[in-house]
Amino acid sequence: MTEEQSKSILVALGAVLTVVFCLSPFFYMALTSLSRHPDFLLPDKPFGITFSNFLSVICSDSVHFMAFLRNSLIISAASAVISVLIASLAAYAVTRLPVPGKIFLMFLILSVSMFPPVSLVSYLFKLMSVLGWVNTYQALVFPYTAWTLPLSLWILVSYFAQVPRDLDKAGLIDGCSRLQILIKVIFPVAAPGIFSTMLLAFIFAFNEFLFALMLTTDHSARTIPVGIALFEGLHGQIPWGEIMAAATITTIPVVILTLVFQRRIIQGLTRGAVKG
Amino acid sequence: MPTIEKEQWKALGFVAPLLLFVVLLVLVPVLGTLADSFFRDVTYLPKKFIGLGNFEQLLRDRGFWRATRFTCLFVVVSVPLEVLLGILIALILNERLPLRGAIRACVLIPWAIPAAVSGRIFELVYNYSFGAANYLFRVLHLTEGPINWLGSEAGAFFALVVADTWKTTPFAAIILLAGLSSISEDLYAQAKIDRASLIQRFWRVTLPLLKPVVVVTLLFRTIDALRVFDLIFVLTGGGPGGATTSLSLFGYDYFSAGDFGYGSAASVVIFLLAFGLSITYVKLARFEREVV
Numbered sequence: 001m002t003e004e005q006s007k008s009i010l011v012a013l014g015a016v017l018t019v020v021f022c023l024s025p026f027f028y029m030a031l032t033s034l035s036r037h038p039d040f041l042l043p044d045k046p047f048g049i050t051f052s053n054f055l056s057v058i059c060s061d062s063v064h065f066m067a068f069l070r071n072s073l074i075i076s077a078a079s080a081v082i083s084v085l086i087a088s089l090a091a092y093a094v095t096r097l098p099v100p101g102k103i104f105l106m107f108l109i110l111s112v113s114m115f116p117p118v119s120l121v122s123y124l125f126k127l128m129s130v131l132g133w134v135n136t137y138q139a140l141v142f143p144y145t146a147w148t149l150p151l152s153l154w155i156l157v158s159y160f161a162q163v164p165r166d167l168d169k170a171g172l173i174d175g176c177s178r179l180q181i182l183i184k185v186i187f188p189v190a191a192p193g194i195f196s197t198m199l200l201a202f203i204f205a206f207n208e209f210l211f212a213l214m215l216t217t218d219h220s221a222r223t224i225p226v227g228i229a230l231f232e233g234l235h236g237q238i239p240w241g242e243i244m245a246a247a248t249i250t251t252i253p254v255v256i257l258t259l260v261f262q263r264r265i266i267q268g269l270t271r272g273a274v275k276g
Numbered sequence: 277m278p279t280i281e282k283e284q285w286k287a288l289g290f291v292a293p294l295l296l297f298v299v300l301l302v303l304v305p306v307l308g309t310l311a312d313s314f315f316r317d318v319t320y321l322p323k324k325f326i327g328l329g330n331f332e333q334l335l336r337d338r339g340f341w342r343a344t345r346f347t348c349l350f351v352v353v354s355v356p357l358e359v360l361l362g363i364l365i366a367l368i369l370n371e372r373l374p375l376r377g378a379i380r381a382c383v384l385i386p387w388a389i390p391a392a393v394s395g396r397i398f399e400l401v402y403n404y405s406f407g408a409a410n411y412l413f414r415v416l417h418l419t420e421g422p423i424n425w426l427g428s429e430a431g432a433f434f435a436l437v438v439a440d441t442w443k444t445t446p447f448a449a450i451i452l453l454a455g456l457s458s459i460s461e462d463l464y465a466q467a468k469i470d471r472a473s474l475i476q477r478f479w480r481v482t483l484p485l486l487k488p489v490v491v492v493t494l495l496f497r498t499i500d501a502l503r504v505f506d507l508i509f510v511l512t513g514g515g516p517g518g519a520t521t522s523l524s525l526f527g528y529d530y531f532s533a534g535d536f537g538y539g540s541a542a543s544v545v546i547f548l549l550a551f552g553l554s555i556t557y558v559k560l561a562r563f564e565r566e567v568v
Contacts, residue, residue, distance in 0.1 A: 007474055014368040015379055022382045025442065028408050029397045039406030086293045093290035098283050105291065107558050112302050114554035116503035118524040119547040120305035122312065122531045122540055127305070146301035149294055178286060207390040209506040210524075214531065225392035229510045240400055247393045254388045255381075262381040265388075269447070270454035 026251060033248045038240030053245035064219035065246050068227035072206055075137055075223060079144035080201035084194060086145070087152035088160075092182045094153075095160040096168060106157070113150030117210045125214050139215045140223070144208060148201040155200065158271045159193030160186060196268035199261055203254075224250050306547065312540035319534035330541035339518060340542065343526040346433075350522065351501045354437045354444075359494055361441065362448030363486075367478075369449065370456045387446040395510030398439040402426050402511075409435075429519040432512045436520055440507055444500070448493050455489030456482070488560075495557045499550050523549075 032038050036048030057065045093099050094106065124143055125134075133139040163186055171181040187194065209225045216222040228250065231243050258265060313331070316324045334340045369380055386394065401408045402425035410422040425431040459482065467477045505524040508514060514521035514529070521529070523546045530539030 003474055008371075011368055011371045011373065014364065015371075015373055018365050018368055019379060019382045021442070022386050022446065025394065025397045025401065026385070028401065032400060038400070041408060041411040042406050086297060089290045090294040093287040097287035097290065098280060099287040099291055100284055105295075109294075109298065110558055111551065111554045112298055114499045114550055114557070115302065115306060116524060116543070116546045116550050118503065118505065118527045119309050119543040120302060121528075122536050122543070123305035123308035124301070125531070126308070126536075142297070143301050146297040149297055153294065178290070203388055207388075209390065209392050209509070210528070213509075214528075225390035225506070228390075228396055229392040229506075231396070240403075243396055244400065247396060250393055251385075251389055255385055258384040258388050259378070259381045262377055262384060265384060266380065266450055266453075269450050 026255075029244045029247050029251070032240055033244035035241065038244070053241035054249070057242050057245045057249065063231075063242070063246075064222075065227065065249070067219045068222055068224045069249070071137070071219075071221050072224040075140045075144065075221070076202050076205035078137070078141045079148060079205040080198045082141070082145045083148040083152045083201045083205075084156070084198045087149055087156050087197070088182065088187075088194065090153055091156035091160045092178070092186060094157050095163075096165070097178070106154075109150045109153055113154075117147075117208075121210050121214050124211065128215055133215075135216055135218055135220045137221055140208075140212060140221060143211050143215075144205040147208065147211075148204050151204060152197050152201050155197045155268050155271045156190075156193065159190045159197070163189050192264065193268075196261075196264040199257070199265060200268045203257075203265075309540045309543050309547075312536050313544045315537045317535070317537035317540070319536075326537075330538050333538065334541055334545065339521070340526060342518060343521045343523050343542075344545075346520060347502060347504070347523045349433070350436065350440075350504060351498055353433075354440050355494060355497045355501050357437065358441050358445045358448050358497055359452075359490065361445045362452050362493065363490070365445065365449035366452035366456050367482075369453050383446045383449060385446075386443050387450075391443060391506035392510050394439065394443050395507045398435065398442075399426070399511055402431075402435050426512055427516055429516060432516060432520045436508060436511060439511055440501070440504065443507065444497065448497060451493045451496070452486065452489055455486050459485045492557070492560060495553060495560070499553050499557065502550055502553070503546060 031040070031047075033053050034049055034051070036050045036052070037045050039045055040047045057063055094102060099105060128134050128139040131139075167185050167189065168181055171185050176184065206223075207225060208223070209229070212223045212226045213229075216226065219227070224246075228243065228246055231246065232238065314325060314327060314329075316326050316329070365383060369376070369383065373379060402410075404410065404422055404424055404427065407425070409425060413419045413423060423431060425435045463481050463485075464477060467481050472480060503524050504522050505528065508520055508522050508525055509528075512520045514525045523542060527539045527542035527546065530536075530542065
């Protein structure tokens, strides 16, 4: 066997192992969500296929899962959109205009992204309590926007830097303001990049846990991660089937998103990290 | 032509909303936490300035040292493991494979779902009486009886490392993949002409050129692992008996008990650790040459 052949066998084997490694917990999750018995792996236990876990998660009033899902989608989408809008303005200035202290600003923002969330959550909690915002969407949307801004800024700067400056000049000659140039010239040209950024900001906001844990006390603004983390049964027993059904419902859109936009997500992630 | 000064004001106007958000919702809270750490700030008691009192108490607090030791051990074990596995996966993803897009998407999924969700999945995997981990060990005859994963110190640590590795290796792999794909094919072609074997090519060409990206990934993952919270909160709750309480969880526990002063002091320590590392990271970043 030549070296090339053994290499391709190794690579194929590695690829299979990688996929199994990444997907097997999801497989287990999906199986449990479809089974009457969360302990179906025990010998002599029937699997008992059922949709009752999904039905009870979706329909039950006491679980509030659909409220968590709605909250998560609204909060993450709002944060992602605001974050990308604000970061676009800043990224335009950083790549086109003489921002005073530009490099300091970029590095300040970069270091902000590495702050441990626990070092600001108590103060955010006090702030939101004073404002009377605990258990509201804005109590999470604003911190999430701020939290995703470093990521959005760094990715957008790398995309905007690729848009030819000549386009700006043409716009200026036509009498457009800088803001008009950003909206009419840069946005259309950099649309794929802006979309990638928004997708990543959405995923980051969707996955956030600590802020949501401290800034919500009931289902009115609680998000999916906290909802699933605190999912307990009424009778002391952990309702594994229902929890896994909730996890499955959460995972399905994520799977679709990553399958469809795999290239965009990878591009955005790499720009945010490696170029940084 | 607009004057330079006018342009600068305009530039500031564009940056202002970003600065406003970051200052009000990140920098002010961090400084507020720092200020709180100098106070006795407990619910129902009057707030009182106690200087470094909280920090002195931290130094004497065995729970704090235990959390520090656990956090460091967690970083030292999980981060290298994740980066090593990440390199392997990146090497595979960099090859021409059928269904490459689908395989890459599969790798992204663990990264893309909330850690709280994967934490619950792993909680079930490690369930003592019917979880998949003990099922596999039984079917493969690896142990005599079931293992008490989440109820023993070593078991809980191992469980956390595995769950964290599963969740974050994809991220490491994606970053490393970007580094790999920027290595020129010509170098490999030349190495092949020089009759370098597969393994030699990896050690002599791939690894040296990948080194900067490996360093960045290590640092990125270290900063992230240092502040680990979600997974531990869900999977072990810091247990058994506080054995897997990370520094972030330690701080949070005091916040949720209403002791904001002491919790803030602990948070300041985590902040300083992460900040020190992020300064190193920022120094490595080559932003100036690339964009401005």
